[in-house]
Amino acid sequence: MAPPAEPRRRGRPGHDQAAVLATAVRLFNERGYDKTSVYDLAVALGITKSSVYHHVASKEQLLQMAVDRALDGLFEAAGEVRGLDVPALEKLEQLIRRSVIVLSERFEYVTVLLRVRGNTEVEQHALARRREFDALVTELVKQAQAEGGVRPDVDPRTAARLLLGMVNSLTEWYRPRPGGAESIADAVTALAFDGLRA
Amino acid sequence: MAPPAEPRRRGRPGHDQAAVLATAVRLFNERGYDKTSVYDLAVALGITKSSVYHHVASKEQLLQMAVDRALDGLFEAAGEVRGLDVPALEKLEQLIRRSVIVLSERFEYVTVLLRVRGNTEVEQHALARRREFDALVTELVKQAQAEGGVRPDVDPRTAARLLLGMVNSLTEWYRPRPGGAESIADAVTALAFDGLRA
Known part of the structure; x- marks a missing residue:
């Protein structure tokens, strides 16, 4: 038997x-x-x-899981930053730095997220969460302006989008390597907060 | 008759x-x-x-014409800037400003260009010209560093890519409107050269 x-x-x-x-x-x-x-x-x-x-269950479920892995990382970073007892400018700087780290650690997932153009429900939901994250960054820029930490002559929404545009551009040309995330985060924050001018 | x-x-x-x-x-x-x-x-x-x-003659010819219209604008801007009798930092600032204007005026063409991923000969050629433009910007950052105009602690290639990443991100969220190109160019150069910090 x-x-x-x-x-x-x-x-x-x-x-x-x-x-x-x-x-x-x-x-x-x-x-x-x-x-x-x-x-x-x-x-x-x-x-x-x-x-x-x-x-x-489906290819779409895989897309959902992929974009959530990217977005969850960004929202976790935003949550951690919210709890810090520091001026808004420093929170903003920390959030940009942490976004670079998330992008580096979840590189392929963030790349999928940034290519979503949005026809299906999964894609629309991903775009809505991206807009929500953009709004969090815009809010931090506004707070930092109110506290005198960020220059008053830039529109907060434009500043947020340029900051995130710079971070997101990494998916186009940066390739993660061990220990590389910190140095690319340094370069991004140096340029964004202090500018290239000597 | x-x-x-x-x-x-x-x-x-x-x-x-x-x-x-x-x-x-x-x-x-x-x-x-x-x-x-x-x-x-x-x-x-x-x-x-x-x-x-x-x-x-073909769909591919249309793609070629589209990407050339975007790239020609960028290379014309680079040619104009090269002829200026000013420090490299100012050339760099002018080139970034003019790139924003080109992107704004040829918005749909630049958007096509930035989505090219490169399998066909036309796409490979477009990517090669983009790399050539990146190299021009990197060279200006290097010159500006040598002249003491750009901070010495950033890698010129990384700086060039972050600058262009910020400019190119406009295709994702900016929508051209009459008279809008100058003010968005101001925001980009303010952030890139002087930073957000007050």
């Missing part, structure tokens, strides 16, 4: 949901989200399409 | 090559280059596909 069957494993050993997500995010960035199919993902993982569906 | 035939007009009246290009660029930005067909373009223009081919 054959031994009793082992409980069936979900997916192939070594391919948990996190691994599926990491590979999906790499493919989204290489080929674009629209051009990546669940079949492509299965091939890249060396498993069957139905094994992929053991781990995730 | 019928009068001699007039020489046949190319395309429909009012649809010259510039109009075809402008509509193509709008569609590329709305739908993505890959998802825009010559048929879509004909529909948007209200002409036939073969009328489109009176004006342009």
Whole structure:
């Protein structure tokens, strides 16, 4: 008589949901989200399409998980900064610095987030959370202006968008390397808060 | 007897090559280059596909014309700045300011350029010209550092990329309006050269 069957494993050993997500995010960035199919993902993982569906319900769920991983990092940083007992200018500087660190540590996830243009519900939700984060940064610029920490002649919303534009541009040309996040964060904050002029 | 035939007009009246290009660029930005067909373009223009081919040889030619229009503007600005008899810091500031103006005036064309990821020859060529422009900006930062105009503690290449990252981010959130280019250029150069700190 054959031994009793082992409980069936979900997916192939070594391919948990996190691994599926990491590979999906790499493919989204290489080929674009629209051009990546669940079949492509299965091939890249060396498993069957139905094994992929053991781990995730849909390609859209993977997009949701990817953008949430990026956005959660940014909102955690904003939460930590809010609790600091320092002037608004320093909170703003800390938040920009931490945004660079999040971008560096969750590079592929933030890259997916920044390419979202927004047709589906998942994409619309991601864009709404990005706007919410922009608004937090704008609010900090306003507070810092009120406290006299930020120059009064810049529009807070424009300043926030230029700051985040500079940070987000890292996905276009920066490649994370061990220990590199701190030095790129130094360069961003030096330029943003003190300017290039000697 | 019928009068001699007039020489046949190319395309429909009012649809010259510039109009075809402008509509193509709008569609590329709305739908993505890959998802825009010559048929879509004909529909948007209200002409036939073969009328489109009176004006342009291919979709790829339209992409080439679009990215060249953006890049030519940037290189013209660089050429003008090179001829100025001022310190390198001021040349750099002028080039960043003029890049903002070019981006504002050729907004849709620069947006197409910045979304090019580069598989085809046209795209590779556009990316090579972008790198060439980045190198010009890096060179100006280096010269300005040598002259003592730019702080010595930033890497020139990183500074150039952050400057252009900030400028290029405008395609994501800025919408050109009459007279708006100068004030956004002021905000960019204020932040980049003197920083946000009061």
